[in-house]
Every structure is written in C-alpha cells, then in structure tokens.
Amino acid sequence: MNQSRNVAILIFDEVEVLDFCGPFEVFSVTGRQDNLNPFNVYTVAEKGQPISARNHLSVNPSYTIQDCPQPDILLVPGGLGTRREIHNPILIDWIRSSSQKAELILSVCTGALLLAKAGLLEGLAATTHHGAIELLKKVAPHTTIQANKRIIDNGRIIVSAGISAGIDMSLYVVAKLLGKERALETAQYMEYDWNVDPGRILSTERS
Numbered sequence: 001m002n003q004s005r006n007v008a009i010l011i012f013d014e015v016e017v018l019d020f021c022g023p024f025e026v027f028s029v030t031g032r033q034d035n036l037n038p039f040n041v042y043t044v045a046e047k048g049q050p051i052s053a054r055n056h057l058s059v060n061p062s063y064t065i066q067d068c069p070q071p072d073i074l075l076v077p078g079g080l081g082t083r084r085e086i087h088n089p090i091l092i093d094w095i096r097s098s099s100q101k102a103e104l105i106l107s108v109c110t111g112a113l114l115l116a117k118a119g120l121l122e123g124l125a126a127t128t129h130h131g132a133i134e135l136l137k138k139v140a141p142h143t144t145i146q147a148n149k150r151i152i153d154n155g156r157i158i159v160s161a162g163i164s165a166g167i168d169m170s171l172y173v174v175a176k177l178l179g180k181e182r183a184l185e186t187a188q189y190m191e192y193d194w195n196v197d198p199g200r201i202l203s204t205e206r207s
Contacts, residue, residue, distance in 0.1 A: 004040040005103065005177075008071035010111075011043050011051045011061055012091070014081030018163050019108040020053075023075055026170035030178070030186045038178060044068040046091055054079050065094040073173070074102045077166065078109025078129060086117045086139065096120070104173065107159045108166030115157070116140035124154045125204050129162030150200040168196045 007027045009020050020043070027039040045051050045061035053059055063069070076095060085091050096118040099105045107115050112128040113136060115121050121143040128136045133147045146152060150161045151169050153176075160169035171194050175183035187194035 004037050005072040006069050007039045007041040007073045007075065008044050008063075008068055008098070009041065009075045010077065010091075010095070010114075011045050011053070011059055012079075012081045012085050013052050014079050014084070015051065015053045015077050016079035016109055016163055017053050017055065017057055019077030019079060019111065019166050020075070022164065022167040023077075023106070023108065023170040025190065026167060026174065026186060027073075029189055030174050030182065033185060033189060039073075040069075042068065046088070046094075065091070071098055071102050073104045073106065074098050075106040075108070075170075076111035076114050078107070078111040078113070078132075078162070082110040082113045086113050092118050103156070105157045106169065106173065107157075108169065109160070109162040110136075112136055112159050113139050115159070116143060120157060121159075124157060125149075125152050125202060126154075126159045127152050127161050128159070131162075146202055148200065149202045150196055151202070153201070153203040153205055155205040167192060168194065172196075172201070 027041045031038045042062040044063045048064050051059045109129045110132045112126050116139045121140045125144040127146050127149045137145050150165050151172055152159050160166050171183045
C-alpha cells in the first residue's frame, strides 16, 4: 500500500513499559530494510504532560486524545494503571469513538479491561495477563475468556496475553496485513525469536 496506516498507541500513568514499547518497535521497524513506511506509529495520552510508566519511566506522548490523527490501528496496552483508567469516562469514551473508524483495535495484557469497559468485547473472545483473568471476567461478563491463549483474533479486534505477548501479537498483525514474509523480516531485524505455538492462537474471524 502507498499510504501508511496510523498506529495510535495509548499511554497512561502506570502503563506497562513492554506492553507499549514492544508493539511500538514492531510497527516502527516494519519495512525499514526496504525503505518502506507501512505504519505511522505514535503515542497518545489524555493530556500533554509526561506519562509516568511502570517503574518510573517518563514518556512524552506525541499527541493528546484531542489532537491525535484518526487511528487506523488503535492499540491499548495494559499495566496497573488500567485499574484506574477503567473508571475514567473521558478515556473510555475516546477509545469507543476512535474504534468506530479504526481498521483494527488491539489490546495487550490488561488493556483488555479498557476495551471491555468501552463495550468492545461484548460477545467476543478475549485474554489478558494471567494474573488478571478473574478481573477481566468481572469487567466483561459477556465475553468468553480464554486464559490459555496468547493471541485471540476476533477480526477487527485482536487481543493478547501479558507483556511480551504484545510483540507476538504485533508481528501477527503485520503478517495479517502485509504477509508472513514481511513479519518474519521484522522479527529477524529485531533479533526476536518469533515462534508462537499455533495452539495458543485463536481466530474466531468468519471468512
């Protein structure tokens, strides 16, 4: 494709670092060896001030939810901050409204809690970090929780298990959009051993 897809990665205080940095790396470096730029990747936060991620990493968001470009791909990471943000109607409303025009909506780890709160997981299958399975069941009572899956593809909505699983999911999305060869090139460039057991990937997408 000639035009880059906008990949908006939401960040907030106490976001898990690898949850958003892993996917940021995957989408940012895809195609780089061939001088291609299939993804325009940026971070977005509710406000413009620095975000204090897990373990006190300070991150400056590229945009706020008021001025960010419309995402083609919206990625919602997890972290302890999700327990607070599920009670933040401004952020939840933004996730809901941004998802309406997005090609894909992704979550990593407990980012699934925010998708659930926005009503995006109703009637779907989902997973999250192993330590938050019971919490996700409470927040998303009408969602089928698959604790033994690393990646779940519902079509437009794709979710992953905890932390490092976000890298696997992002490579999965690259393969879905651009072909497996491109995803393998990206993994090789990153020196990442991408080898997810097919039994831990669930696709409920209807052809």
